[in-house]
Amino acid sequence: MNPYLNFSLNGKVALVTGASHGIGFAIAAAYARQGATICFNCSSEEHRDRAVAEYAKLGIEAHGYVCDVTDEPAVQAMVADIARTVGPVDILVNNAGIIRRIPMHEMDAAEFRRVIDVDLTGAFICSKAVLPAMMQKRSGKIINICSMMSELGRETVSAYASAKGGLKMLTRNICSEYGQYNIQCNGLGPGYIATSQTAPLRQPQADGSRHPFDAFICAKTPAGRWLDAEELTGPAVFLASEASNAVNGQILYVDGGILAYIGKQP
Ligand code: NAP
Ligand code: GCO
Numbered sequence: 001m002n003p004y005l006n007f008s009l010n011g012k013v014a015l016v017t018g019a020s021h022g023i024g025f026a027i028a029a030a031y032a033r034q035g036a037t038i039c040f041n042c043s044s045e046e047h048r049d050r051a052v053a054e055y056a057k058l059g060i061e062a063h064g065y066v067c068d069v070t071d072e073p074a075v076q077a078m079v080a081d082i083a084r085t086v087g088p089v090d091i092l093v094n095n096a097g098i099i100r101r102i103p104m105h106e107m108d109a110a111e112f113r114r115v116i117d118v119d120l121t122g123a124f125i126c127s128k129a130v131l132p133a134m135m136q137k138r139s140g141k142i143i144n145i146c147s148m149m150s151e152l153g154r155e156t157v158s159a160y161a162s163a164k165g166g167l168k169m170l171t172r173n174i175c176s177e178y179g180q181y182n183i184q185c186n187g188l189g190p191g192y193i194a195t196s197q198t199a200p201l202r203q204p205q206a207d208g209s210r211h212p213f214d215a216f217i218c219a220k221t222p223a224g225r226w227l228d229a230e231e232l233t234g235p236a237v238f239l240a241s242e243a244s245n246a247v248n249g250q251i252l253y254v255d256g257g258i259l260a261y262i263g264k265q266p
Pocket of ligand 1: 193
């Protein structure tokens with residue numbers, strides 16, 4: 001079979017960080033449907049157990065871990081445990097992320113650092129943990145969940161934009177450094193997706209009217225709407241599969257057209 005037409009993930013072990021709900025959950029469930037064995041982590045036991053039950057409802061036996069992506073010894077231990085009990089990680093999705101919406105001049109350095117730590121250093125720590133086995137196998141896929149903020153700025157998200165811009169460059173650097181081992185590292189850049197992270201931006205106003213940011217995003221998106229996490233799954237499968245073996249160091253934006261659009265004329 002032509003490998004570049006192969007979208008199957010049969011026999012692969014995928015670790016999707018922060019896949020207790022939202023984008024990570026949708027991607028992990030899609031990988032399971034394509035044949036992969038799913039491992040995921042999140043930050044609380046309650047979320048882990050609830051997610052394992054949600055995966056089970058879909059007929060997916062997911063291996064869930066409580067592990068903070070910023071804790072390097074804990075990540076190393078999780079990846080070693082996965083290798084022992086499930087198999088070495090073939091596909092890593094660095095999805096775990098947080099955002100703080102605070103005007104920069106009011107933001108503490110500690111808050112800024114925490115966002116960088118989770119959204120950027122976490123991806124470094126998790127990638128570092130899976131790379132040796134991938135190098136040995138001479139095969140591996142790393143997918144970094146980037147953002148519109150890998151390209152654009154906006155009020156209140158200085159830390160998040162710095163982290164996601166950095167993640168774009170970490171993607172290119174992993175490609176540069178490990179492409180020789182047949183490891184592909186690409187970014188997936190979602191537009192505005194309806195998840196808990198963006199719920200405050202869609203919350204109707206006290207008088208029942210639409211949140212102004214909700215209206216703003218629909219006007220700024222040629223598709224004219226928020227996207228659903230499920231809409232990321234086809235591109236995420238592509239980047240995890242053999243079909244993308246010649247694609248490396250790219251950011252695939254799945255944004256309903258936001259980055260192509262100057263915005264609605266008044
Ligand atoms: P979400 O619903 O808030 O989910 C975030 C996930 O990350 C949860 O599973 C959470 O686990 C986990 N997590 C957070 N901090 C962690 C840590 N330190 N260690 C381990 N796990 C951690 O967010 P989402 O909207 O699905 O976003 C997922 C990713 O896509 C993020 O990187 C986000 O920046 C990015 N993204 C989102 C959008 C969007 O519009 N929603 C667009 C572009 C990019 P717990 O629930 O247990 O804390
Ligand atoms: C915000 C949003 C965004 C999205 C996403 C866009 O406050 O602007 O939370 O940053 O979550 O990352 O791609």
